Amino acid sequence: MTAKLAPPAGADVWLLRQPKPDDITGVLDMAELDEKELQRARQCRRQAGGYLYAAAHIALRRVLATYVGRPAGSLVFGRGPCPCCDQQHGRPVLREPESDLHFSLSHSSGMVLIGVAQVPIGVDVEKVPSAETARVCTAALHADERAELAEVPECAGTAAFGRLWTRKEAYLKGLGTGLGRDLSLDYLGWESARHPAGWSVVDVPAGPRHTAAAAIGYGEGATAARAAAGEPAPVTLRWLPMESLYSGSRPDLTRDDAILAELAA
Known part of the structure; x- marks a missing residue:
């Protein structure tokens, strides 16, 4: 029987790094993907992109299977309603099992990030952008975010933009709107006390080439009371080894040595 993880009191964030091609020691268990996922993986223009997409979705299935106690290949996904238009393209949801x-x-x-919680959650990981990408995209941000980025030394500007951008995307994914919501409406800058009410946003360490963030919505119940008191539930960063996605592998993801850190907003 597969070991089972209890639902997190706060949030669990799982980090997976794709190895270089010469360091890959197994074959991804593609049998766990549904037809839509397989088709999307095949449509990726670059082989590395298709491999990463497949690895990310196998990882999601195996992580969620550890919480719900069902085979990874039996999980059925859907979408919740979008807050902007009420159509079914909002946050991803589990249809089966409920x-x-x-x-x-x-x-x-080459990097995968997965967030799991009992409250709304969004995660985002991005490669540190080029200076040109940061310059063009900064114009769409909140006025105070733009002002903060303008004060960052040029040598650190792209990484600073990347941290802010992943916070923004994580929050919008947590809302369920994605980039359908105006990027200038919400402040996710350096002053955490000014972040959207009811949400805790944390930076996730992902190495020098990437920036990452998680946004957890503590809008209801006891978690909301703790967040209002400045004590949001913990965010645990966990490591997901690439070997856990290979055919024939059934690693125990509940092991304590999978925990990398406890993150703070």
Whole structure:
């Protein structure tokens, strides 16, 4: 029987780094993906992109399977309503089995990030952008975020923009709007006390080439009371080994040595 993780009191954030091609020691268990996921993986223009997409979705299935106690390949996903238009393209949800768990997935340039919580959650990981990308995209941000970035030394500007951008995307994914919401409406800058009410936003350490963040919505119940008192539930960063996605592997993801850190907003 597969070991089972209890639903997190706060949030669990899982980090997976894709190895270089020469360091890959197994074959991804593609049999766990549904037809839509397989088709999307095949449509990626670059082989590395298709491999990362497949790895990310196998990782999501195996992580969620550890919480719900069901085979990874049996999980059925859907979408909740979008807050902007009420159409069914909002936050991802588990259709089968029915579960109160919330989750979010992001992947970029060899890195995968998964968030799991009992409240709304969004995660985002991005490769540190070029100076030109940062310059163009900064114009869409909140006025105070733009002012803060303008004070960052040029040598650190792209990484600072990347940290702010992943906070923004994580929050919008947590809302369920994605980039359909105006990027200038919400402040996710350096002053955490000014972040959107009812949300805790944390930076996730992802190495020198990436920036990452998680946004957890403590809008209701006891978690909201703790957040209002400045004591949001813990965010635990966990490591997901690439070997856990290979055919024939059934690693125990409940092991304490999978925990990398406790993150603070």
